[in-house]
Amino acid sequence: MPAPTPADSAPHRPRKGGRKASPLAEKQRHVVSVRLTDKEHELLTVEAERYQLSQGEVLRSVWLKQDTATKLPAPLTPEQARQLVQLVGMAANLNQITKLAHLQQDQRTGATTVLGQLHHLLNSLGHQAS
Known part of the structure; x- marks a missing residue:
């Protein structure tokens, strides 16, 4: 039995779906070593x-x-990721303190604590940058 020739095979049907082809001018067709x-x-x-x-x-x-x-920013180190989590927590605390202050409740102790933590974290970040 002879091998099928291109004429014997089914006609080529374009594929449906998938990513649309980019214009020919934008295709990266050349390889350089x-x-x-x-x-x-x-x-x-x-x-x-x-x-x-x-x-x-x-x-x-x-x-x-x-x-x-x-x-592009360099990926975060584990220490930077930990500090970012701390900052997010402190921001949430400050938002809570601000909300309570608007309700005329005394929040001096909470504010002092959060600001102290923020000051400590910012100092440690300043020393790392040096």
């Missing part, structure tokens, strides 16, 4: 992982001078 030293490759890998981009996206952003990678 670049040679890097071990150190350069390591730096590219670290940069790509840091900003959660592919190595090609990092190179393209630098080449096109878009500075995409440098504009």
Whole structure:
């Protein structure tokens, strides 16, 4: 039995659904090979992982001078994440104190405590930035 030829096979039907094709001018159809030293490759890998981009996206952003990678904030460290949670909690406390103050209830003790915590956290953030 002979192998089916293209003429024997079913006609090609375009796929339905899925992502729409971008205009031909915007398609990235060309592949360029670049040679890097071990150190350069390591730096590219670290940069790509840091900003959660592919190595090609990092190179393209630098080449096109878009500075995409440098504009993205670095991922939070565990310490920064903990401090952010503290700030969110303090903001909620301040909102509660403000609400009670509007009801003419004395909130000096609560306000003093929250402001002290905020002062301590801001001081620790200032020392980390130095």
